[in-house]
Amino acid sequence: DGGITQSPKYLFRKEGQNVTLSCEQNLNHDAMYWYRQDPGQGLRLIYYSQIVNDFQKGDIAEGYSVSREKKESFPLTVTSAQKNPTAFYLCASSTGGLAGGPSLETQYFGPGTRLLVL
Amino acid sequence: KNQVEQSPQSLIILEGKNCTLQCNYTVSPFSNLRWYKQDTGRGPVSLTIMTFSENTKSNGRYTATLDADTKQSSLHITASQLSDSASYICVVSAGTGANNLFFGTGTRLTVIP
Numbered sequence: 001d002g003g004i005t006q007s008p009k010y011l012f013r014k015e016g017q018n019v020t021l022s023c024e025q026n027l028n029h030d031a032m033y034w035y036r037q038d039p040g041q042g043l044r045l046i047y048y049s050q051i052v053n054d055f056q057k058g059d060i061a062e063g064y065s066v067s068r069e070k071k072e073s074f075p076l077t078v079t080s081a082q083k084n085p086t087a088f089y090l091c092a093s094s095t096g097g098l099a100g101g102p103s104l105e106t107q108y109f110g111p112g113t114r115l116l117v118l
Numbered sequence: 119k120n121q122v123e124q125s126p127q128s129l130i131i132l133e134g135k136n137c138t139l140q141c142n143y144t145v146s147p148f149s150n151l152r153w154y155k156q157d158t159g160r161g162p163v164s165l166t167i168m169t170f171s172e173n174t175k176s177n178g179r180y181t182a183t184l185d186a187d188t189k190q191s192s193l194h195i196t197a198s199q200l201s202d203s204a205s206y207i208c209v210v211s212a213g214t215g216a217n218n219l220f221f222g223t224g225t226r227l228t229v230i231p
Contacts (some may be wrong), residue, residue: 004161016204031216033216040223041223042207042208042220042221042222042223042224043120043162043221045216045217045219046168048216056216059217060219085196090161090162092161103148103149103150103211103212103213103214103215103218103219104150104214106152106164106165106167108164109161109162109163110161111159111160111161112159112160114159
């Protein structure tokens with residue numbers, strides 16, 4: 001897990017509720033990522049950020065939002081617009097600053113947050 | 119379509135035995151290929167990374183091979199241990215950018231005593 005922490009470990013969401021997943025890193029990495037993992041599927045990219053105050057949508061950004069106000073933190077909000085939020089959410093970081101981005105860098109993953117719907 | 123397929127889906131072996139996991143990909147252009155180990159309920163941890171020019175890379179009891187011509191990779195685990203029980207994920211990069219990483223669905227390995 002390196003120096004990446006995610007909280008909480010388990011999170012329960014009620015219908016129509018927004019919930020926020022925390023991701024913090026002390027690796028001094030510029031780049032951070034959010035992935036969703038579902039059974040029988042590969043990891044899918046939700047959002048990523050190459051630098052503070054900037055972020056881009058991944059393949060499945062609908063129903064999610066992020067912010068990157070600090071280098072160390074990249075919280076993910078699962079909004080009520082996300083109709084199927086039950087999944088395992090993984091945050092990752094990499095050094096960033098290279099032209100190749102995560103293609104050339106090792107991504108370090110957090111321990112994950114499992115989101116369940118009540 | 120860029121895809122990464124892994125086989126088998128799951129595998130059970132006896133402690134001390136060797137095993138080989140397969141990864142076939144159709145990703146293009148090819149930049150590099152990584153193998154990750156993911157313990158249950160945890161985040162993936164990088165095992166190896168191979169570029170186009172590399173055909174073998176080892177990390178302790180883990181040896182990855184790459185055949186860029188046939189677009190196949192394998193992960194060989196020698197003298198398995200109970201702690202090897204995990205999912206092993208193959209990830210292929212199609213170039214720069216976070217949107218160019220393609221993840222396989224993984225092989226679930228169980229090592230039994």
